[in-house]
Amino acid sequence: MKHLSAFFASIFFFAVSYAQEVASNVADSVSIDTLGVAFADTVNTDYDSIDFSSQKFIENFSQLPAQQYYKQDWSEEHVRLKAVPIPFENDSLTLILNKDNFVFPVKNGKVISEYGVRHGRMHTGTDIKQRLNDTVVSCFDGVVRLARQYGGYGKVVVVRHPNGLESVYSHLNRIKVKPKQLVRAGQMVGLAGRTGRATTEHLHLEFRFMYEHFNTRKAIDYTTESLISDTLVLTAKDLHRTPTTTASATSGSSSQSQVVPAGERPSVHVVKKGDTLYKISRMYGVSVNTLLKLNNISENSILSIGQKIKLK
Numbered sequence: 001m002k003h004l005s006a007f008f009a010s011i012f013f014f015a016v017s018y019a020q021e022v023a024s025n026v027a028d029s030v031s032i033d034t035l036g037v038a039f040a041d042t043v044n045t046d047y048d049s050i051d052f053s054s055q056k057f058i059e060n061f062s063q064l065p066a067q068q069y070y071k072q073d074w075s076e077e078h079v080r081l082k083a084v085p086i087p088f089e090n091d092s093l094t095l096i097l098n099k100d101n102f103v104f105p106v107k108n109g110k111v112i113s114e115y116g117v118r119h120g121r122m123h124t125g126t127d128i129k130q131r132l133n134d135t136v137v138s139c140f141d142g143v144v145r146l147a148r149q150y151g152g153y154g155k156v157v158v159v160r161h162p163n164g165l166e167s168v169y170s171h172l173n174r175i176k177v178k179p180k181q182l183v184r185a186g187q188m189v190g191l192a193g194r195t196g197r198a199t200t201e202h203l204h205l206e207f208r209f210m211y212e213h214f215n216t217r218k219a220i221d222y223t224t225e226s227l228i229s230d231t232l233v234l235t236a237k238d239l240h241r242t243p244t245t246t247a248s249a250t251s252g253s254s255s256q257s258q259v260v261p262a263g264e265r266p267s268v269h270v271v272k273k274g275d276t277l278y279k280i281s282r283m284y285g286v287s288v289n290t291l292l293k294l295n296n297i298s299e300n301s302i303l304s305i306g307q308k309i310k311l312k
Contacts, residue, residue, distance in 0.1 A: 154196025
């Protein structure tokens with residue numbers, strides 16, 4: 001009789017566990033209606049007004065971040081789409097980073113494999129040891145571009161950020177976001193695992209700019225789990241490009257790269273093709289933070305040709 005009771009108890013426990021697992025899988029697979037919430041406009045986006053904490057989605061290409069780089073280039077199928085012209089100036093480019101808007105993607109993460117050639121092949125990211133189902137979060141605010149099973153990456157999430165960077169989180173056990181979903185820095189995108197080509201549970205973290213990977217240590221101090229600087233300088237070599245074949249970010253005028261003496265500084269600068277906040281800052285000797293305050297814009301604002309930027 002005792003054996004019979006134990007048998008029925010085990011059957012009951014199995015049934016409850018199975019029902020809970022099915023319910024969890026169904027909840028994960030439920031489609032969510034796209035909401036009419038966007039990145040304001042692509043010229044002067046007010047990201048502070050956007051609610052990233054709930055499941056909200058963009059509706060059309062004009063609402064995508066980093067339009068000055070990607071135009072309407074978007075894929076929910078592939079991590080890397082194609083080689084595209086990168087706006088280098090003197091074989092480098094500078095991106096603005098918000099140190100206050102960065103969150104390290106995992107907790108208690110130990111780097112177990114670095115970026116670079118490994119076993120004769122290129123390892124395009126940084127591997128951080130994790131336990132099964134540890135939480136993985138987005139490093140910055142952005143929009144999910146890809147969230148799916150993808151070859152050796154296993155279950156992977158790619159987030160596109162307003163400054164043109166894309167962050168890649170792979171080998172996940174579970175994906176917790178969907179394409180076109182707005183995510184806030186620190187918001188969960190998945191649970192750590194060992195899917196795809198992985199021998200242990202870990203997060204494979206990549207940073208890419210215009211689809212080209214570069215060493216995450218260019219931006220992240222793994223000792224303090226924080227950003228190294230509020231600017232990121234990438235060279236053609238960092239992005240594995242040949243300098244002689246890269247595109248120029250300028251409109252052909254070399255005078256824009258020269259520093260204007262303080263006594264000759266105008267009150268406003270009219271934005272031209274290829275201008276960035278960093279470039280304007282360097283040209284007139286005015287800090288980026290000063291430009292942001294004078295013009296009541298954020299570091300993620302996208303400049304438009306003809307726009308007037310106050311310099312004093």
